[in-house]
Amino acid sequence: MRVIRDLFRDYRFTFSFIVLLLILTMAVLSFFSPYDPTMWFVVPRDMKPSAEYLLGTDSNGQDIFWQATFAVRNSLIISLIAASVSRVIAVLVGMVAGYARGNPDRILMFISDGLLVIPLFLILVMLAMIIRKNMNLVVLGLMLSAFGWAWDARVIRSVILSLRERDFTKTAILSGTGTVELVLKEYMPYTTPLIFSTLINNISWAIGLEMTLALLGLVDVNIPTLGTILNWAITYQAMFLGRWNWVLTPVVLAVFMFIALYWLSVSISEYLDPRTRIQRVGV
Amino acid sequence: MAFLKRYLIPRLVQYVMVIWLGITIVFLIPRLTPNDPVMSMIGQMRAHGSTLEPGAMDGIIHDLTEMYGLEGSWGEQYVAFWGRLFRGDFGVSFFNFPARVNQLIGTALPWTLGLLLISTAINWTIGNIIGGLAGYFSRKGWSRILDAIGMLIRPQPYYIFAFGLLMLFAGVVHWFPVTGGSSLGAQPAFTWAFTKDVVWHSFLPAFSMITLGAAVNFQTMKLIVQNVNSENFVQYAKLGGVTEDRIVVKYVIRNALLPQITGLALSLGQIFSGALITEIVFGYPGLGMLLYNAVLRADYNLIMGITMLSIVGITTAILIVDLTYPLFDPRVRYY
Numbered sequence: 295m296r297v298i299r300d301l302f303r304d305y306r307f308t309f310s311f312i313v314l315l316l317i318l319t320m321a322v323l324s325f326f327s328p329y330d331p332t333m334w335f336v337v338p339r340d341m342k343p344s345a346e347y348l349l350g351t352d353s354n355g356q357d358i359f360w361q362a363t364f365a366v367r368n369s370l371i372i373s374l375i376a377a378s379v380s381r382v383i384a385v386l387v388g389m390v391a392g393y394a395r396g397n398p399d400r401i402l403m404f405i406s407d408g409l410l411v412i413p414l415f416l417i418l419v420m421l422a423m424i425i426r427k428n429m430n431l432v433v434l435g436l437m438l439s440a441f442g443w444a445w446d447a448r449v450i451r452s453v454i455l456s457l458r459e460r461d462f463t464k465t466a467i468l469s470g471t472g473t474v475e476l477v478l479k480e481y482m483p484y485t486t487p488l489i490f491s492t493l494i495n496n497i498s499w500a501i502g503l504e505m506t507l508a509l510l511g512l513v514d515v516n517i518p519t520l521g522t523i524l525n526w527a528i529t530y531q532a533m534f535l536g537r538w539n540w541v542l543t544p545v546v547l548a549v550f551m552f553i554a555l556y557w558l559s560v561s562i563s564e565y566l567d568p569r570t571r572i573q574r575v576g577v
Numbered sequence: 578m579a580f581l582k583r584y585l586i587p588r589l590v591q592y593v594m595v596i597w598l599g600i601t602i603v604f605l606i607p608r609l610t611p612n613d614p615v616m617s618m619i620g621q622m623r624a625h626g627s628t629l630e631p632g633a634m635d636g637i638i639h640d641l642t643e644m645y646g647l648e649g650s651w652g653e654q655y656v657a658f659w660g661r662l663f664r665g666d667f668g669v670s671f672f673n674f675p676a677r678v679n680q681l682i683g684t685a686l687p688w689t690l691g692l693l694l695i696s697t698a699i700n701w702t703i704g705n706i707i708g709g710l711a712g713y714f715s716r717k718g719w720s721r722i723l724d725a726i727g728m729l730i731r732p733q734p735y736y737i738f739a740f741g742l743l744m745l746f747a748g749v750v751h752w753f754p755v756t757g758g759s760s761l762g763a764q765p766a767f768t769w770a771f772t773k774d775v776v777w778h779s780f781l782p783a784f785s786m787i788t789l790g791a792a793v794n795f796q797t798m799k800l801i802v803q804n805v806n807s808e809n810f811v812q813y814a815k816l817g818g819v820t821e822d823r824i825v826v827k828y829v830i831r832n833a834l835l836p837q838i839t840g841l842a843l844s845l846g847q848i849f850s851g852a853l854i855t856e857i858v859f860g861y862p863g864l865g866m867l868l869y870n871a872v873l874r875a876d877y878n879l880i881m882g883i884t885m886l887s888i889v890g891i892t893t894a895i896l897i898v899d900l901t902y903p904l905f906d907p908r909v910r911y912y
Contacts (some may be wrong), residue, residue: 411595415854416850416880421606548737552734553729
């Protein structure tokens with residue numbers, strides 16, 4: 295309880311918590327939507343916001359508010375798949391490289407350095423061009439996860455490298471603890487907070503990339519996500535026609551999500567770092 | 578000699594290896610996917626209504642098959658693929674049929690290079706200077722305000738930030754042109770009028786990249802400076818009566834800049850991707866726009882050309898940044 299109370303003393307944590315709660319509520323609301331998100335012309339086209347259509351309707355004859363609930367849900371699904379799968383890769387690579395050292399370390403770090411340096415966006419575009427026909431939420435999530443682990447694997451590796459030099463590692467090895475047990479029982483608790491904070495950043499990264507790929511029309515534009523809603527709005531020149539209710543809906547949602555996720559991760563990692571915690575909450 | 582052996586040669590080996598890795602990924606992508614890439618591309622080109630004479634289609638199928646390296650065994654394919662890269666020959670573009678990919682990239686490249694170099698130089702300088710000062714005077718009011726602004730801008734991806742600016746300047750205030758690289762019908766020439774026109778049109782894309790980049794540099798620099806600040810040598814200099822200006826510039830910022838140079842090298846790939854995306858949003862006629870058109874018309878040859886060239890270009894740029902490191906850090910020089 296104390297942890298939670300301390301965290302809430304940071305206005306950034308409180309803000310992120312509320313925003314993310316609202317966004318999750320939106321995602322849950324999508325299950326109660328009166329419309330099928332893939333059907334067109336279920337409502338009159340191009341209506342202004344009103345009591346009946348909270349955020350108005352778009353030129354495809356869809357209700358913008360309910361489309362947005364699906365968009366939030368789908369964007370979250372993509373980014374959660376991407377972030378959690380890439381976390382597994384990052385943890386495995388980081389731990390193996392940091393624990394084994396020597397040649398495995400060199401090879402793994404070479405691959406992750408390579409991925410960091412190469413313009414990933416272009417590689418993703420190439421990949422998406424070819425699997426365009428089979429593109430769905432899961433495939434997109436997996437595609438992003440294949441490239442989103444490099445930096446975090448490096449971070450985890452550096453933590454493991456330092457843990458490996460500590461006395462308790464030697465004690466554990468001498469008293470007959472197996473490698474797997476040592477890593478899971480002794481090292482995991484140290485790295486869990488770090489993994490969690492990289493998870494949050496990775497979610498944000500995946501949402502952003504999905505929107506960018508949607509800009510190029512490389513995702514299935516019939517599945518509502520934050521990116522595809524914006525893509526449709528741009529296709530219909532909504533901005534130049536002054537249809538702000540349509541353009542701004544995905545943009546504002548995305549901006550708030552990015553800020554909330556970033557602040558959440560900053561706030562948590564500052565809390566976890568004892569030096570900054572003392573400055574901030576005095577505990 | 579020691580420098581050569583311990584720093585330069587391993588670095589060059591790494592350079593070659595990273596290019597090898599990147600190009601190999603590009604080689605593997607069409608193979609590791611279940612679809613037949615050639616037919617998939619032909620289908621997409623038809624769907625996008627490309628009109629081609631029947632003869633051209635055979636040529637394209639041949640070209641695509643060769644470009645994907647689908648002729649002969651994998652080993653032969655791989656060698657042929659590298660051959661193309663070394664000859665700098667990326668085949669023909671499909672959407673402007675007889676045009677070579679090289680030609681198209683050649684026209685677009687100066688725009689991207691200009692935007693990228695100028696905005697990166699400005700954002701790195703501004704971000705580090707302001708970040709350094711804000712880190713040193715972290716208890717001052719202005720430092721906190723800047724930090725709060727940074728906290729809002731930093732998490733935004735290039736696309737959303739650029740799009741936000743576009744909405745502001747297209748829909749609310751009309752101070753700058755929101756699309757294109759120069760006025761319609763303007764002839765490229767080394768005249769004052771044309772330069773002014775280009776700068777005018779480049780303002781928003783550059784501003785977008787500078788602000789985002791500066792926010793990142795500001796925050797990392799501020800953090801590093803705060804850490805350097807608590808080091809013993811800074812405390813000692815203060816106690817020894819060294820003037821504050823000298824401490825900030827020569828002691829703190831100088832030391833904090835070193836990780837920022839490494840940071841610049843590591844993030845160049847991302848900055849480049851960001852530049853492409855920013856160009857697409859503002860319709861700026863560089864590589865990003867070329868990529869956009871290539872994707873819309875399913876011009877895989879062109880996309881591959883852009884990707885391979887970017888991999889070589891960026892790794893080379895990173896190598897250059899890394900090699901300037903000894904200029905800033907005398908310790909590396911005498912290794």
